[in-house]
Amino acid sequence: MIEEQIRGRGLDEPRLIEAMGAVPRHRFIPEAYRAQAYEDCAVSLDLGQTVSQPYIVGLMTRLLGVNELDRILEIGTGSGYQTAILARLARSVYTVERLSVLGQRARETLESLGYDDIHYRIGDGHGGWPEEAPFDGIIVTAAPSVLPEALFRQLKSGGRMVIPIGEELYTVTRSGDEAVKVHHGGVRFVPMVEDGA
Ligand code: SAH
Numbered sequence: 295m296i297e298e299q300i301r302g303r304g305l306d307e308p309r310l311i312e313a314m315g316a317v318p319r320h321r322f323i324p325e326a327y328r329a330q331a332y333e334d335c336a337v338s339l340d341l342g343q344t345v346s347q348p349y350i351v352g353l354m355t356r357l358l359g360v361n362e363l364d365r366i367l368e369i370g371t372g373s374g375y376q377t378a379i380l381a382r383l384a385r386s387v388y389t390v391e392r393l394s395v396l397g398q399r400a401r402e403t404l405e406s407l408g409y410d411d412i413h414y415r416i417g418d419g420h421g422g423w424p425e426e427a428p429f430d431g432i433i434v435t436a437a438p439s440v441l442p443e444a445l446f447r448q449l450k451s452g453g454r455m456v457i458p459i460g461e462e463l464y465t466v467t468r469s470g471d472e473a474v475k476v477h478h479g480g481v482r483f484v485p486m487v488e489d490g491a
Pocket of ligand 1: 373
C-alpha cells in the first residue's frame with residue numbers, strides 16, 4: 295500500500311509515510327470487509343458509511359500540513375483510521391461523529407491501539423467544537439454542499455481546513471476573516487448530514 299499507493303503517487307513526506315506505515319488499517323475495518331483493507335479503494339464501514347481510499351487519506355493529511363504541536367479538529371470519525379494518522383502527527387485530535395455506533399467503535403479501536411490524546415464527541419459536526427476552538431487545522435471527511443461557517447470561525451488565523459464541498463476537494467486557509475480557497479480536484483465522499491434539516 296505505501297509503496298504503490300502513497301509513495302508511488304507522489305506523497306513522499308517522511309512523517310506521513312511513517313504514520314501511514316505504522317497504523318494497522320485492517321483494525322479499523324469491520325471483519326466482513328477486512329480482506330479489502332489495503333486495497334486501492336474506499337471500504338464499507340456499515341451504516342452506509344465508508345473509510346476513504348488510502349491515497350485520499352494521505353493526500354488530505356498532506357494538504358492539512360500537520361505539525362507536532364498542532365491541535366486538530368476532525369469532522370466524521372467514521373472508523374477512526376484518519377483519526378489515528380492525525381494522532382501520530384499532531385499534539386491532540388478532537389473528533390466528532392454523528393452516528394454513535396461508529397463513534398463508539400472507533401473509540402474502542404483507537405484506545406485498544408494505545409492512542410490517548412484523542413477527544414471524542416457524538417453529534418452534528420456542523421457546529422464544530424467551540425469550547426476547544428480555535429484549532430490549528432480542521433479536516434472534514436464527509437461532504438457538505440457549502441463551507442460550514444461555524445467551522446471556518448473555529449480555525450486560527452493562518453490555520454487551514456481540508457474539506458470536500460460537493461464532489462470537489464478544497465483547502466481553505468484563514469487569513470484574518472478572509473477565506474483563501476484552493477481547489478485540489480474531484481473526490482467522492484458520503485454527504486455531511488444536516489441533522490436539523
Ligand atoms: N474519516 C473516516 C471516514 C469518514 S466517512 C475514516 O477514516 O474512517 C464520513 C463520516 O462522517 C461517517 O461516519 C458519517 O457518519 C459522518 N458524518 C456525516 N455527517 C456528519 C455530521 N453532520 N457530523 C458528524 N459526522 C458526520
